[in-house]
Amino acid sequence: MRRFVIGRGRNFLNRSHQQNLLSSSSSHCQSRFLSSTSVIDSPSSSSMAPTSSPAITVDSLNPKVLKCEYAVRGEIVSIAQRLQQELQTNPGSHSFDEILYCNIGNPQSLGQQPITFFREVLALCDHPSILDRSETQGLFSADSIERAWQILDQIPGRATGAYSHSQGIKGLRDTIAAGIEARDGFPADPNDIFLTDGASPAVHMMMQLLIRSENDGILCPIPQYPLYSASIALHGGTLVPYYLDEATGWGLETSEVKKQLEAAKAKGITVRALVVINPGNPTGQVLAEENQRAIVEFCKKEGLVLLADEVYQENVYVPEKKFHSFKKVSRSMGYGEKDISLVSFQSVSKGYYGECGKRGGYMEVTGFSAEVREQIYKVASVNLCSNISGQILASLVMSPPKTLEDAFNSLEGITCNKAEGAMYLFPRIQLPEKAIKAAEAEKTVPDAFYCRRLLNATGIVLVPGSGFGQVPGTWHFRCTILPQEDKIPAIVTRLTDFHKNFMDKFRN
């Protein structure tokens, strides 16, 4: 999968606030949140807004709500919105001429374009009656038309405007489970998938289930993404912080987690779950597999639910680091359903797709009893279902079109740049000396020699790079990226087999 550098800039809580988290009680306290919001959000209503409400005052609101803070949409954002308005109505009023929003991972607001394939499929599913029209062939890719049909066939009655099963459309959950299996190499069950409007409602759902009172604690990394502190506050629990070690690249030490767990226990807190954000937000680190194993072992031993925020799984951009899901790690340790309670959160808002506005996401819930699962289902059902476009998009990001680029790069001696536009790949092939000699013996240029043998052996038609010009002594071929998605696995298999035989035959 392609990696893009996005979504790294969320604000985080200041230290003094963090240190108050554990000691905070449910006593009433006036929130400092959004003190200037009314100026920005209600400019026209300020004249008619009463100084005190007739039926309800802020002092009489739910104290859990008052206590909740949410930094990424807090005061700074309100000021930014006001400045933006001022720059619009009064250009030159500030020493800068635009507001640059580096606060949240909102790539499309910063100009990142959506992936065409995803948007084509969504548009076709929104308005399926054009699928049979001839103009559609010219306007949409064949891949997207085919995928839209597949998805519509997964939806009962093809009704994209109907409420779905409260966990999400079963066919889409099948696709997502298959995507998880392909990613992890371990089975995934569509009945473990709960599709949600982004990852946030899923996190709220788990907090709602786990937190009974302020005596229940949730271990959270500090720095953390403030959704966790906010949702713990809203549900009346206690955030138990463990500190990430900046000196070791925001490393997560289980000794630190253990220390904080013991401290919380000593204060009478029942710690119910451990939140891990991997890759980290706001800290950007990618956990090493052995570190993840230690965390799994710790949760298993301490009987903690492992809440794995894995929404940045496609945002890994250093070659030496790789994303491993906590499910994969725990299964590879031999731990199954009976050993560890694990929830993995995923979102369509992150990764190379960055579809924040679509509000799609899911949680994969494993290692809970049937009775607990029924309760999770019940909470999901109270909001009926998540939005269908988001559900479709979640299935798409977990089963993106297969790319030939990935296949080429996996072959010995072949390197292939990414196709960023047009319709072609132009992979470079390191031909063995023996193959070059054999080509010369047949009075053929070596890349044409390769392509001819490939065609005769497999039926796959490529264009030798010599037809386009190339640095002398380098060999390439051109391959279109247009084959229909369902043909690609066959192409990859045949090409891989041929290439292996070819290299074995001519290896120096």
Next chain:
Amino acid sequence: MRRFVIGRGRNFLNRSHQQNLLSSSSSHCQSRFLSSTSVIDSPSSSSMAPTSSPAITVDSLNPKVLKCEYAVRGEIVSIAQRLQQELQTNPGSHSFDEILYCNIGNPQSLGQQPITFFREVLALCDHPSILDRSETQGLFSADSIERAWQILDQIPGRATGAYSHSQGIKGLRDTIAAGIEARDGFPADPNDIFLTDGASPAVHMMMQLLIRSENDGILCPIPQYPLYSASIALHGGTLVPYYLDEATGWGLETSEVKKQLEAAKAKGITVRALVVINPGNPTGQVLAEENQRAIVEFCKKEGLVLLADEVYQENVYVPEKKFHSFKKVSRSMGYGEKDISLVSFQSVSKGYYGECGKRGGYMEVTGFSAEVREQIYKVASVNLCSNISGQILASLVMSPPKTLEDAFNSLEGITCNKAEGAMYLFPRIQLPEKAIKAAEAEKTVPDAFYCRRLLNATGIVLVPGSGFGQVPGTWHFRCTILPQEDKIPAIVTRLTDFHKNFMDKFRN
């Protein structure tokens, strides 16, 4: 607006449960909900699901969650899903051959087709890069292309894949506020609008804000839509029932509400809000305006927040009843921001649109102090924003294309059936005797006489009905419904002026 008969069949709680509602405390009780879900939802996982979870048991879950019930997705639905599966895998296994879902208002799952215009606009906003392509002109209506451009211009950076303002995109809120103004005849402020993923999250948000403990009560109609009992239970409050009177067509008597309020107070309950569902769910009644006035007066006097579930506002289908929003009623009584705290919930899932799967909706929040408003905004911001397609759809249902049909029907002597297909209206016109005589004097058929005068006076081209054949002595004309949306107001104005003059001139 057109009225359709949909969404009337939700289940409601049985009487014995209702009577327990007020007396229920937050003490732990095993939920009877969804006892057979695991059979249906986890068929393949039953073999691997442990009998008890490693980290967490159902007894250790949040008791508020355990207490919550949600009838519309409860046991009956689970059984129905199992039966459906059995009928699929084993046709003839039951004495019926299909499951008929009359339990929820999910029109598109029952075959209702979505409104083309709405879906065209959504598809174009999902994939705006086709807006400039020539094929798009043939595939999408000019109206929808124009509306999609309008909407995209309202979205910062035209980024339909970006998180929006947590209340929703400002331009769309402007459109919704204008729609509310047109509906009510009283001003609406875009800053009072909070766009949400359907109406349910909005209801949860208000419950979360208002309920501090089980000593806080919410007055709810019984029968009620179980979202209310579920959300009150989840947030740990007490449902204070008031009973609708079946004998008077599920009438709402303020004397009954008053009685229940006093009974709750006597038990130490602080009642914070009154829920009214109008038109009623599951009871289907439409409140009379004087009844609504009494409710407004009651809430004002008792200092209760009025939570007005108005999601069925487009589902009124008896000519003698009309929907009036509580905002309109309270404003028409002279009550403003300082007099009553009022929240109106609206959804794209109901009405003639029935777009349940899109999860769009909004609440209009009036009569709260700036400080309380900040808290509402904060809770909205914790989930970032609602899905953009749902936001767009909410703006569309509050500003549907203007129809010529409405205009024709408002004219003296003209009656016009609804266009259900094709591209034409064929209104009937009762021509005055004097006009018919004048036509004969000019040796013209009367409908052509009318059309010619109209053309000469206004430039509007219609086809006289005599060209198609009509019952002798009746007169019609044909008018296409295709004029661009922005031309329709001008057409309506000119036609209305002409018609008025024509009738004045020839009136018998």
